[in-house]
Amino acid sequence: MTNSQMLYLLVALAPLLGAIIAGLFGRQIGRAMAHRVTIALMLVSAVGSVVVLMDVLNGHTYNGSVYTWLTAGNTRFEIGFLIDQLSATMMVVVTFVSLMVHIYTIGYMHDDPGYQRFFSYISLFTFSMLMLVMSNNFLQLFFGWEAVGLVSYLLIGFWYTRPTAIYANLKAFLVNRVGDFGFLLGIALVLAHFGSLDYASVFGLAPKFAAENVELWRGVPWSLLTVICLLLFVGAMGKSAQVPLHVWLPDSMEGPTPISALIHAATMVTAGIFMVARMSPLYELSPTALSVVLVIGAITALSMGLVAIVQNDIKRVVAYSTLSQLGYMTVALGASAYAAGIFHLVTHAFFKAVLFLGAGSVIIAMHHEQDLRKMGGLKKYMPITYLTVLLAALASAGVPGFSGFFSKDAIIEATKLSSAPGAGFAYFCVVACVFVTAFYTFRLVFLAFHGKRRMDHHTQEHLHESPAVVTVPLVALAIPAVLVGWWIGSVVFGGYFGASIKVSEVMREFAGEFHGPLAMVLHSVQTLPFWLSLAGIAAAWFLYLKRPDLPAVLREKFAFVYCILDRKYGFDELYSWLFAGGARSIGSGLWRGGDVAAIDGVMVNGSAKFVGALSAWVRKLQSGFIYHYAFLMIIGVVVLLSAFLAWRHL
């Protein structure tokens, strides 16, 4: 084994080791030791990832197998690594955010009885996510895919005595399973036609299959690659919470806040985005699939952004904002601007982690009060939290110069250039959503940190800045949240991703218009998104600081719209009635009508009863009286004779 292979294994397995130690021996080693061990191993993994990224940027990529999982027929299923620019970038983002969240957890989960279990879970999550991004084949991708789903399930239900938490985690797992259902079928279709699950061989063969059709219904040919891409995208819709499979993400906020930051904002939910970018050689061959991706992303971005406006729970605002931002990334994929999508994934990972961890810091200070209406004026008490959240909010709102601006602007521009069907609609959505994003983000900032203090007296007396284990990760994440955007030149337009992502026509055209990040900032003042984002911030300022009486008036005036948004378009009600209720009624019907009544009642017990009744009747014939038998014999002879004669003469 070469040194670099050892390093890859080390990066992936160090978190697993941490998870095993903290999980199985947590009680023995105690709380402090549990976090020391997991954080030390996480640090190893993070440093290793940075080394790997450096190595990759120096041109040293890797694609190889670790072991053979099984062989069936002529297929070998392997576990292996593909280390290129895309996976190495993801590795650094995942391990860095994870490390910060590990440290932050020391403060946030300080008094929790499940302390060691929590560290075990987040380390296990990091391992699963690394396996997902480092995979060189569809099988291992699916392993990681489902494993992160499992850990998400465990973490949403971390406080397992809360009814809402254990409802949310079951819902999250099942909705994700709906996505995985499509994903698995996509993988099976790949194997059935390509005969391999290895990325390199599948991507190599893909152009040959570009014109291949399959008939799902007799006489209706579908492009094979379109079917594959759409099925895989169903998986991405589950994991990356795209409409209509988004319903699990807001509820996942029942989990502890560090998890919301790590899993439900920065990393796991981006798995779908990563997957589509990884599959770009396939998606590029299916314009239909790309259009679907584009439109779904656009719908998600705008519709979920609007919902964020009416949320009062600080975590839910950020959760809906995550949904909306994931929509942006999906739009980028649909517009064939994969690099821009991944770039937004990276900037979003940082600024959203800050927003979540900042929200967590506020929640600690507020004694686990999450209602924005009961906050206000926290700026004075929590300067570090305020400053970092403000920077992240500026990034999120897409104010020029901050990271979110670069990545979001790149997506908007790419959508404008895209000629895919649905691009016009998508362009409208992403531009309109700039205003919405700025508005809800600054609504949160103003409601929480500015204005009058609305909390009760007791809480107010105990307000204070969070300890260093909380603020240091905030600062450490805020720095890249501000600065990472300036790398846009090389990451999105340069050759950063090398051969790991397909460069589309749109991106080539786009790159021609790019003249450096500074020019991009200066140019932006002439564009609509810039003014929309300023307008969003100004509107939030006007409504929540200048005239705080207005929102209530507006709510009254637009009661209908408000109601739709407040009910989140009714997805939850519809699903719980149609799917949960429907499955139970059908199951009940099949059980009582099929198993109990028809099969057991009629066939099984029915035949037993029939035999019983028959023998009861037959028994009557055996009366024991000779004359009964003699009479029956005579009747028998008469019947036989008549039948015989009748048959002869007719």
Next chain:
Amino acid sequence: MSILSLNVWVPVIAGLIVLATGGDRNASRARALALLGAIAALLVSVPLYTQFDRAASGMQFVERVPWISTFNIYYYLGVDGISVLFILLNNFMTLLVVIAAWIVIEKKVAQYMAAFLIMAGLVNGAFAALDAILFYVFFESMLIPMYLIIGIWGGPKRVYAAVKFFLYTLLGSLLMLAALIYLYFQADKSFDILQFHQLALPLDAQIWLFFGFLLAFAVKVPMWPVHTWLPDAHTEAPTGGSVILAAITLKIGGYGFLRFTLPIAPDASHHLAGFMIALSLIAVIYIGLVALVQTDMKRLIAYSSISHMGFVTLGTFIFNAHGMQGAIVQMLSHGFVSGALFLCVGVLYDRMHSRNIADYGGVVNTMPIFAAFFMLFAMANSGLPGTSGFVGEFLVVLGSMQVNFWVAVLAATTLIFGAAYTLWMYKRVIFGAVANTHVAALKDLDRREFVVLAVLAAAVLWMGLYPKPVTDILNTSVSDLLQHVTQTKLGLAAR
């Protein structure tokens, strides 16, 4: 005695010795002897794994001695890659069942332990038999210990369940006997199963044979709609009975298709594949939905068993390597997983004397270690990658996709239904606040229970993370069987 004979007779003789200890005054001696017997049985099956030639076609460890020469019946044993794994699984599960029953069974201990040991020997015999009559004898005689296990140590409705179990399976296998006798005459008065495989048979004869075998094996598997004995048998059986029933005896049905139906009637099997696939898919979906609404934990797991066994018959009748390997792996995995789930319910039942989901809630608060194990097995039952439950389902879905897109779509719905019924039950039993004083008084696993579940957990994870050692044993036999099944017998008949 040769290895296979040892595998058949060591458990049977051990069972008889245990039985000889008599009443419950000698219970501890009976337990110790049973443990020794089960360990001995597992030890004699080790050479089957280590000395098995993975590259060789055909039967290995063959023994052949005349038994009833008048009818040309032989005591004829041998295993290939398919059957050898089931013998290993059987001995493994029997040992666990003996340990699991250690203090739980208090009445008629010797008889209970003896029933399981004798059962194990008979099952090994069925998996190893290469003479049709020998197979039939083992196949039928294993009903007796199971009938007694359910009827004596079972729950309140045990008599109904035991009789239903017995009649269902006995009726099913009668037609098989007729089929075997027909084959005997076709094969020049021989009961050699391998000779049956080579027989040239016209299509209509094959179809008759197919249905003759179908009823016997479909009841065992069980396939929809002849499955209703299973939920009753499982709910009423004692824990060990449920474990062996689910882990081992159902597998004889799946094995029967591979050993008899497919190779003897390949053309009929192809001809009726659509029918079999339809029944399998009904099992996966219909039973999955029925499992969702069960209120009794054991009944729920029983329905889940039927649904998972649907994958076995589906994988068998799509005639490709992925499907068939998936079917066999699914059977082995289901042995571990359903066995483990029944043991988990047994752990709860021993403490609370209720199988009702509604009587539980918040068990994790008082039994965290148990909850962790139960979580692992629940996830394995939902087919989570990394557990054994995933491997078989994954391979069968891959295989189905090569045959028909919509078959794969319907099969893959198990991803949703399987997770729904398993995790919803888990949520109601394990999660939440402590539901009542009984739950509050629960004690976590003792060392014996811990060992049993830990061993199974290791098996489930090992088979999920590195199934290659298992599939390597299967590969040659599966490809030989597929090769055999693709060759029509009709041309031979005409010649």
